[in-house]
Ligand SMILES: Nc1ncnc2c1ncn2[C@@H]1O[C@H](COP(=O)(O)OP(=O)(O)OP(=O)(O)O)[C@@H](O)[C@H]1O
């Protein structure tokens with residue numbers, strides 16, 4: 517079985533995905549890291565050198581490659597991945613999907629405590645700009661994220677989220 521985690525930057529896909537994979541004995545794949553390895557460039561470099569449109573094409577190719585490569589895996593998708601091309605349909609056809617629906621205020625808190633420079637869409641933003649960007653982007657993306665098979669809502673601790681997810685699987 518393939519398990520896909522979708523949601524905004526800071527929603528905990530990488531953190532939760534890694535732990536879930538360990539618990540299930542599945543391979544963990546972080547789509548951003550997979551792209552970085554395939555391309556030999558960081559996500560920030562890809563955005564800077566090739567632009568977002570080209571990145572989204574590479575992201576789709578990587579998604580297809582991951583599905584080809586792994587039958588039993590927990591896959592943390594990139595924050596934007598489900599919202600371009602027909603990626604969300606492809607995800608839903610390829611496994612079970614979970615939307616980590618974390619309130620914007622909490623996303624902003626978490627992101628302010630992390631390294632913004634590795635996230636090219638957020639790099640250099642002030643707290644106010646970050647708030648505005650995250651609110652606007654979430655409202656544009658909700659339609660896609662809500663197509664996930666399951667939703668985990670709220671600011672919940674990773675350990676609790678893990679238990680809930682395992683119950684759904
Ligand atoms: N349940 C949680 N409660 C509190 N903080 C969390 C939780 N999950 C993750 N974090 C923290 O929030 C930050 C972002 O988490 P993470 O990198 O897992 O998000 P992501 O969804 O993979 O983001 P991106 O789309 O940018 O890769 C990290 O600093 C992480 O430690």
Ligand SMILES: O=C(O)C1=C[C@@H](O)[C@@H](O)[C@H](O)C1
Nearest residue numbers: 525548559594595596635636
């Ligand atoms: O939300 C987004 O559009 C992104 C999220 C990250 O996972 C990376 O894929 C990249 O920084 C873009």
Ligand SMILES: [Mg+2]
Nearest residue numbers: 529530548592
């Ligand atoms: Mg991540």
